[in-house]
Amino acid sequence: MTITDEPGVEIAFVSSHAPQIFLERQDSPEVLAETQAGMRRMGQRIQESNLDALVVVALDHIHNHFFNLVPTMTVFTGSPFIAALNQETVELPARPDLANGLLDHLLTNDFDPAWSQKQVLDHSFMVPLHFAIQGGLHVPVIPIILNTYVPPQPEISRCFKLGREIARWADNAGLRIGTLGTGGMSHYPGTPRYHDPDLTADQEVLGWLKAGEVSKLAEMSAKELDVRGMTELRNWAVAIGARGTAPTAKHITYVPNDHCGYAVIEF
Numbered sequence: 001m002t003i004t005d006e007p008g009v010e011i012a013f014v015s016s017h018a019p020q021i022f023l024e025r026q027d028s029p030e031v032l033a034e035t036q037a038g039m040r041r042m043g044q045r046i047q048e049s050n051l052d053a054l055v056v057v058a059l060d061h062i063h064n065h066f067f068n069l070v071p072t073m074t075v076f077t078g079s080p081f082i083a084a085l086n087q088e089t090v091e092l093p094a095r096p097d098l099a100n101g102l103l104d105h106l107l108t109n110d111f112d113p114a115w116s117q118k119q120v121l122d123h124s125f126m127v128p129l130h131f132a133i134q135g136g137l138h139v140p141v142i143p144i145i146l147n148t149y150v151p152p153q154p155e156i157s158r159c160f161k162l163g164r165e166i167a168r169w170a171d172n173a174g175l176r177i178g179t180l181g182t183g184g185m186s187h188y189p190g191t192p193r194y195h196d197p198d199l200t201a202d203q204e205v206l207g208w209l210k211a212g213e214v215s216k217l218a219e220m221s222a223k224e225l226d227v228r229g230m231t232e233l234r235n236w237a238v239a240i241g242a243r244g245t246a247p248t249a250k251h252i253t254y255v256p257n258d259h260c261g262y263a264v265i266e267f
Ligand SMILES: [Fe+2]
Pocket: 017, 061, 124, 183, 184, 232
């Protein structure tokens, strides 16, 4: 519990996950160094938090979920947790018992997620966790795969409520839980705007998060998120919502770049 007596997880992070951060083929050494250092610090901070598990909310860039079935949200209840990019993998322990507990809690509290036991998760999980592990992270992971990629996607307000429900589950179960939501910031992959991310929109969102105004993020429309290249910030809304109704950004790494603003933020 927080001092306001509302449920809230022990620590929350949001982080970019662009493959370029790992592949190191496009960005400048300075951009890579600062971003990767932010992710290593994240791993250290999460490890220091002595968690029972880290709920990682990210997406599937149509590696596992193609047009035969695109679940809005999926709790991964299998073991182990494996995420891959370009033949490189990261593996962390899973906690199927806790994942199933979270699934049961959500199903009895107005959410109806899918579940899966057999997936190799993609770079949205792999990239931030690869560097977080270098920073010392070694905690069990509960992955949630949120459809922030293939329209139609869930309303971001609903994603924020999912985070609040994760907090209630952790509180009821007496668990020390952290959250990590990955994606962003503004980017337009595969479009003519690739080299023109909306860095002004990045600054606006960062200002909200510094001021404890995640509600402004949670009020953005699907169209606004799309126009600003911020569809993946739905994952952020889950992670931040789990920390509280109005947590403030405590530590911000933000690295503007020519195709995506990279960020790693602690709440
Ligand atoms: Fe992505």
